[in-house]
Amino acid sequence: MNMIVCIKQVIDPEAPPASFKIDPSSNKVVPPAGVSPIIDPYAEYAVEAALKLKDALGGKITAISLGTNQLRDIAKKPLAMGADELILLEDESFDEGDSWSTAYALAMSIKKLGDYDIIFCGREASDWNAGQVGSGIAELLGLPSVTLAKKIDITDGKARVERVTDEGYEVIELSLPALITVSNEIGEPRYPTIKGIMAAKKKEAVIWKPADIGVEVSQLGAAGRHTKLLKLFQPVREGKCEIVEGESPEEAAANLALKLREAKIL
Amino acid sequence: MAEYKGVMIFGEATEGKLASIATELLGCGRKLADDLGQELSAVLVGSGISNLAQEAIAFGADKAYVVDDPLLKDYQTDSYVSVMEKVVGQVMPQVLLLGQTSIGRDLAPRLAFKLNTAASLGCLELAIDPESKLLLQTKPVYGGNAQAVFVCASYPQIATVRAKAMAPLEPDKSRKGEVITIDAGLDPSAIRTKVLEKVAEKVEGIRLEDAEVIVSGGRGIGSVEGFQQLEELARMLKGAVGATRPPCDNEWVPAGAQIGLTGKIVAPDLYIAVALSGSSQHMSGCSGSKTIVAINKDPEANIFREARFGVVGDWKKALPTFTEKLKELLAG
Ligand SMILES: Cc1cc2nc3c(=O)[nH]c(=O)nc-3n(C[C@H](O)[C@H](O)[C@H](O)COP(=O)(O)OP(=O)(O)OC[C@H]3O[C@@H](n4cnc5c(N)ncnc54)[C@H](O)[C@@H]3O)c2cc1C
Ligand SMILES: Nc1ncnc2c1ncn2[C@@H]1O[C@H](COP(=O)(O)O)[C@@H](O)[C@H]1O
Numbered sequence: 001m002n003m004i005v006c007i008k009q010v011i012d013p014e015a016p017p018a019s020f021k022i023d024p025s026s027n028k029v030v031p032p033a034g035v036s037p038i039i040d041p042y043a044e045y046a047v048e049a050a051l052k053l054k055d056a057l058g059g060k061i062t063a064i065s066l067g068t069n070q071l072r073d074i075a076k077k078p079l080a081m082g083a084d085e086l087i088l089l090e091d092e093s094f095d096e097g098d099s100w101s102t103a104y105a106l107a108m109s110i111k112k113l114g115d116y117d118i119i120f121c122g123r124e125a126s127d128w129n130a131g132q133v134g135s136g137i138a139e140l141l142g143l144p145s146v147t148l149a150k151k152i153d154i155t156d157g158k159a160r161v162e163r164v165t166d167e168g169y170e171v172i173e174l175s176l177p178a179l180i181t182v183s184n185e186i187g188e189p190r191y192p193t194i195k196g197i198m199a200a201k202k203k204e205a206v207i208w209k210p211a212d213i214g215v216e217v218s219q220l221g222a223a224g225r226h227t228k229l230l231k232l233f234q235p236v237r238e239g240k241c242e243i244v245e246g247e248s249p250e251e252a253a254a255n256l257a258l259k260l261r262e263a264k265i266l
Numbered sequence: 267m268a269e270y271k272g273v274m275i276f277g278e279a280t281e282g283k284l285a286s287i288a289t290e291l292l293g294c295g296r297k298l299a300d301d302l303g304q305e306l307s308a309v310l311v312g313s314g315i316s317n318l319a320q321e322a323i324a325f326g327a328d329k330a331y332v333v334d335d336p337l338l339k340d341y342q343t344d345s346y347v348s349v350m351e352k353v354v355g356q357v358m359p360q361v362l363l364l365g366q367t368s369i370g371r372d373l374a375p376r377l378a379f380k381l382n383t384a385a386s387l388g389c390l391e392l393a394i395d396p397e398s399k400l401l402l403q404t405k406p407v408y409g410g411n412a413q414a415v416f417v418c419a420s421y422p423q424i425a426t427v428r429a430k431a432m433a434p435l436e437p438d439k440s441r442k443g444e445v446i447t448i449d450a451g452l453d454p455s456a457i458r459t460k461v462l463e464k465v466a467e468k469v470e471g472i473r474l475e476d477a478e479v480i481v482s483g484g485r486g487i488g489s490v491e492g493f494q495q496l497e498e499l500a501r502m503l504k505g506a507v508g509a510t511r512p513p514c515d516n517e518w519v520p521a522g523a524q525i526g527l528t529g530k531i532v533a534p535d536l537y538i539a540v541a542l543s544g545s546s547q548h549m550s551g552c553s554g555s556k557t558i559v560a561i562n563k564d565p566e567a568n569i570f571r572e573a574r575f576g577v578v579g580d581w582k583k584a585l586p587t588f589t590e591k592l593k594e595l596l597a598g
Contacts, residue, residue: 256561
């Protein structure tokens with residue numbers, strides 16, 4: 001099984017909401033001080049999905065990540081988890097892309113890699129919550145796709161994918177090669193082992209520039225966008241919380257019940 | 267050359283009726299169409315769904331396009347993208363709205379790439395820019411920590427809309443509109459997936475989306491047994507039990523109980539948040555609640571920035587008395 005996983009480096013989405021800041025003059029997020037970026041959590045679930053198949057069937061996993069100034073230690077996490085190769089698309093011309101330019105660059109890199117059975121993406125990245133790059137890659141490469149996967153089995157060269165729906169889930173069969181986006185129901189991503197971390201240290205990431213994937217810079221990053229960001233802002237919360245007091249949590253809780261009754265909320 | 271014109275909504279159905287998200291899209295689409303001085307149409311795709319056309323018109327559509335074909339019984343990416351490509355090619359709407367559902371999340375981006383345009387997923391607000399006449403697409407980003415306004419200069423401008431973000435119009439059965447049938451024209455061999463099975467998770471009692479009271483638990487609940495205590499309270503208040511992601515991942519509750527960015531969107535009158543920190547990703551699924559009440563042992567927890575009333579303390583101590591006291595008050 002030849003697998004490709006697309007991963008992205010993002011600001012830690014679990015950083016305290018109070019530390020979240022925007023620079024309104026540039027419409028950009030100010031990375032919180034002292035909080036290290038991480039691999040986009042859903043992409044990590046995608047890595048886990050690939051590793052599960054590798055465990056069962058063997059094969060090779062190539063991770064691809066697009067972005068500038070990616071921290072190497074963090075970019076290498078998929079390797080430490082058990083992936084085999086890492087490709088970094090790193091160039092200024094990839095900067096400030098939207099789903100279009102990102103999916104395009106990734107699709108062209110995957111085309112260059114050529115030999116694959118499954119491409120995995122996360123269902124949506126935690127920064128822009130776009131939820132489109134996976135479907136975009138599939139469309140650009142003309143592949144069948146299943147989104148929101150929670151379980152994947154391969155038999156006789158076909159994939160059976162359980163896809164999360166609003167009502168529950170559905171089971172979809174499709175032939176390979178295909179693109180699959182992964183949801184958290186796939187199961188917690190494994191922790192890198194010491195052995196994995198050591199092996200990852202020794203591996204060098206392969207760096208690709210636009211010329212390496214044979215694309216015009218006019219299709220990439222900010223230049224290749226199909227959407228324009230007009231404004232980025234933090235919604236104001238005017239809410240004030242009244243902490244209901246009491247001698248003990250029990251008493252406070254009883255007082256809370258009284259409060260809700262008085263305020264005619266219940 | 268033909269011109270792109272009008273607003274179109276993709277109308278999903280549930281149990282033989284227009285889904286609530288479809289009526290919400292019609293409400294929002296009506297306003298956008300009026301602002302543009304253009305028509306609002308609904309496209310209905312499925313098998314045996316022709317009867318929905320009148321309903322769509324009653325909820326505000328000027329035209330209903332019906333694509334009814336047995337091959338469209340189940341949602342499948344290839345067949346629905348192909349049909350929608352055909353419909354968009356024929357009708358040429360400037361704006362196309364879909365619901366942020368498991369269908370819309372899949373269909374909108376794939377269709378956008380196919381049509382060489384772009385989509386914004388999970389919008390909370392949509393408006394027409396008075397000058398450019400483009401669609402201003404406002405959506406939460408960074409897990410709800412921020413919101414972004416996007417525009418897209420290529421047609422159709424595609425957006426998916428979150429449940430409960432828009433209000434439907436009162437249906438008017440006497441409204442007149444045109445119903446147009448479009449042939450699906452599908453080539454079965456071009457559908458590369460097969461739906462083997464559909465599994466509906468059964469919900470006992472009230473659905474989260476319909477509940478007026480929700481008792482929601484987080485990681486701090488710690489077990490299945492813990493959630494039984496939340497259920498007891500929910501039952502007493504004729505409400506439903508929700509959860510953050512960790513309890514779902516740990517299988518203390520079914521996955522369908524998850525509320526948030528990647529779970530359900532709810533807007534009850536009362537949201538009782540127990541032992542959950544109030545992450546932005548969770549709050550983006552419940553911040554529309556009228557009143558939020560929090561029980562958390564950490565006075566610094568973000569949930570206290572969102573709640574109207576709070577108790578600082580161990581839920582194991584606080585919840586039983588809270589439930590008891592409420593029972594007493596509601597009985598008396
Ligand atoms: C792209 C993306 C999408 C996501 N989508 C969702 C989503 O849809 N829904 C969702 O919920 N999450 C989602 N998450 C996860 C989210 O970021 C948080 O990790 C999650 O919401 C945290 O859940 P929690 O509040 O239960 O846990 P924690 O943040 O760990 O909070 C537990 C809280 O319980 C309190 N506590 C512990 N013990 C007790 C006790 N005995 N008594 C009282 N209080 C106690 C603690 O003080 C703490 O505040 C998403 C994440 C990403 C990256
Ligand atoms: N810059 C990137 N580099 C590699 N993969 C990406 C990148 N952006 C998005 N992806 C992949 O696409 C998924 C969905 O991202 P998005 O469509 O941006 O929400 C992510 O979980 C990744 O798997």
